[in-house]
Amino acid sequence: MRLSLRHAAEATILSLISAALFVGFFRLNNLIFSALEHSQGVNWIFLPAGFRVLLVLGMGLPGCVGIFLGNLYLDQEHLRHGHATLSLLTGVVSGFTPWVVMRVMNHWRMLSMELKNLNHQQLLNFTLYYAAANAIVHQMLWALLKVHDHQMWVELWPMFVGDLLGALLMLYAFKGLLHMIKPGFPSSSSL
Amino acid sequence: METNKSPFASAYLRFLQLARAVQALPEGEEMDANELALLEAVVLRWHEDKPMTVREAIGLERLGSPATLHKRITRLREKDMLATLNLEGDRRAKYLTPTKRSLAYFDHLGQSLTQVHQATLA
Numbered sequence: 001m002r003l004s005l006r007h008a009a010e011a012t013i014l015s016l017i018s019a020a021l022f023v024g025f026f027r028l029n030n031l032i033f034s035a036l037e038h039s040q041g042v043n044w045i046f047l048p049a050g051f052r053v054l055l056v057l058g059m060g061l062p063g064c065v066g067i068f069l070g071n072l073y074l075d076q077e078h079l080r081h082g083h084a085t086l087s088l089l090t091g092v093v094s095g096f097t098p099w100v101v102m103r104v105m106n107h108w109r110m111l112s113m114e115l116k117n118l119n120h121q122q123l124l125n126f127t128l129y130y131a132a133a134n135a136i137v138h139q140m141l142w143a144l145l146k147v148h149d150h151q152m153w154v155e156l157w158p159m160f161v162g163d164l165l166g167a168l169l170m171l172y173a174f175k176g177l178l179h180m181i182k183p184g185f186p187s188s189s190s191l
Numbered sequence: 192m193e194t195n196k197s198p199f200a201s202a203y204l205r206f207l208q209l210a211r212a213v214q215a216l217p218e219g220e221e222m223d224a225n226e227l228a229l230l231e232a233v234v235l236r237w238h239e240d241k242p243m244t245v246r247e248a249i250g251l252e253r254l255g256s257p258a259t260l261h262k263r264i265t266r267l268r269e270k271d272m273l274a275t276l277n278l279e280g281d282r283r284a285k286y287l288t289p290t291k292r293s294l295a296y297f298d299h300l301g302q303s304l305t306q307v308h309q310a311t312l313a
Binding site: 115116123 | 197198199201202204206208209210211212213215217
């Protein structure tokens with residue numbers, strides 16, 4: 001019992017860290033790339049998408065819960081103004097789509113849920129599938145809920161490109177950071 | 192075997208796996224086997240204190256035609272694996288020398304060889 005309480009506390013802390021990082025990068029993205037916003041919630045470069053990849057791969061389910069909570073925090077205005085269903089479901093889609101993609105890839109033996117023997121090819125495949133799934137599920141949800149002014153087939157592509165570019169930017173920024181922290185020559189495959 | 196890892200331990204181990212995969216992400220600057228063969232030939236001559244000129248390098252028939260080798264040298268220079276040097280008193284000859292990046296690459300290969308050797312002995 002003591003062990004499970006400790007596990008729950010650790011998972012909660014990881015979720016809160018995940019939520020804080022997601023919200024922080026959402027705000028940072030708005031500051032840097034606001035000019036590239038295609039429509040509300042759809043950006044040609046979306047850095048938090050990259051953070052979703054890192055958080056979900058790095059933390060697993062607590063990372064997903066954190067992204068969900070972060071989305072709720074960012075959508076406070078919508079929650080207050082009677083769009084609770086939209087905000088909740090957008091949060092669920094945002095937080096758990098990468099996890100579902102992981103499960104599906106795990107089912108097809110393309111990725112281990114524990115990231116065992118993860119290589120860069122699997123990481124890039126996951127990023128691509130996640131960006132596609134995230135854009136499709138978000139757009140389907142907004143079409144089903146009849147979000148005002150929403151045009152599914154127009155917004156699908158910017159969202160896919162934005163998520164993919166944002167994720168790749170974040171992954172390479174992470175690579176640069178690791179290289180700075182741990183200087184030295186990278187693996188032979190990178191030359 | 193203990194499989195019930197705590198969320199912190201699990202996150203840390205996942206982070207290590209993720210970091211390893213991220214570090215191996217391609218940078219679009221991979222060398223192919225032909226470029227590596229040319230780089231090795233140039234660096235060996237430099238190591239023997241007889242740096243190779245560009246003219247000599249494009250004359251290495253076993254590695255390709257002069258036009259092909261010239262393109263290969265250009266690509267290696269763009270990848271910061273080769274540099275050129277003019278010696279005092281002879282402005283016509285352009286010598287090829289390794290860069291910090293290419294020396295780091297050979298250093299990395301040397302370290303890997305040592306690790307494999309130690310692992311084999313252990």
